Amino acid sequence: MKVMVMVKATESSEAGKMPSQELLMAMGEFNERLVDAGIMELGEGLKPSSNGVRIRFSGKDRSITKGPFAETNELVAGYWIWNVQSLDEAVEWVKQCPNPMEDDSDIEIRPLFEMADFEDVDTDGKVxxxxxxxxxxxxxxKAKINTYLFFSGRCDEALEYYQKHLGANVELLMRFNESPDPLPEELLQAGFEDKVMHCEFSIGDMRILASDGCNDADSFSGFNLALTLSSEDEAQRVFSALADGGSVRMPLEKTFWSPLYGQVTDKFGMGWMVMLPPAVE
Structure with missing residues (x-):
């Protein structure tokens, strides 16, 4: 279940008093624990209500009131969005939180609505x-796309050429014989062990990913698009859609560089590399 965890405003927060460095560090360490536990999805602090406005709705009329607002105990000074197993779990985490204010303060937890809560109203499923x-x-x-080039065994030569003539900056390079995981048998053409498995370089403001591929039998045929998504469900959906009418070159699976990674060529002949971002250590 998802919950919003709200830090209620106090007189000092509404007055614009900034937290101490010690408190910021303590809250940062608490947030790190939330991230490591896979609970925190979002967290932000809010400026005092003097920086805000309210819009009142009355039928078709709209009226705007500028802050500050008087009812301090009803205002929110910051919030998190957590994904927890239960409200009790959220309570246990909040009890471990440093006092977010220099003075006495309150934190409120409210569950978010889920679509299952509206089943009696959304009888036809349209909502x-x-x-x-x-x-x-x-x-x-939120997805990110990078161009991925395959040089069929000439990656080192290409990098040297781009460095000389285009000012390319090679930021990362790993060869097949440096792989931390064993490579599948018969993956590589003989003599490709020292070839480039993966590299990243930039030309101007463009970041490019590249590899030698696994053999020199294929001529250079353009590029793949590397698509990084934020969730496993979305990666599975997108990968299945691209594979429909196309061909899977490597099924989605865990690798040492990504929790989920796969290669597919869509029905238009475009090569895709679908992946999740590396897990946070």
Whole structure:
């Protein structure tokens, strides 16, 4: 279940008093624990209500009131979004939180609505379908795409050429014989053990990913698009969509560089490398 954990405002926070460095460090360490536990999805502090506005709705009329607002105990000074197993788990985590204010303070926990809560109202499933489409669009807006080049055994030569003539900056390079995991048998052409398995370089403001590939039988045929997504469900959905009418070159699976990674060529002949970002240590 998802919950919003709200830090209530106090007189000092509404007065704009900044927290001490010691308190900021303590809250930062608490946030690190939340991230390591896989609970925290979002967390932000809010400026005093004197920086905000309120919009009142009355039928078709809208009226705007500028802050500050008087009812300090009803205001929020910061919040988290947590993904927990139960409200009791959220309570246990909040009890471990440093006092977020220099003075006495309150933290409120409120569960977020889930689509299951609206089943009695959404009898035909239209709202659930609309919500699913919206979440899918939001997820895709956060996706990242990089160009991935395959040089069929000439990657070192290409990098040297780009460095000489285009000012390329090689930021990362790993060869097949440096792989921390054993490579599948018969993956590589004989003599490719010292070839480039993966590298990253930049030309101007563009970051490019590249490899020698696994053999020199294929001529250079352009590029793949490396698509990094934020959730396993979305990676599975996108990978299945790209594979429909296309061909899977490597199924989605865990690798040493990604919790989930796979290669697929879509029905238009475009090569894709779908992955999740590296896990946070």
């Amino acid at each position: 659930k379908e609309q919500e699913g489409a919206l979440r899918q669009n939001l997820s895709m807006q």
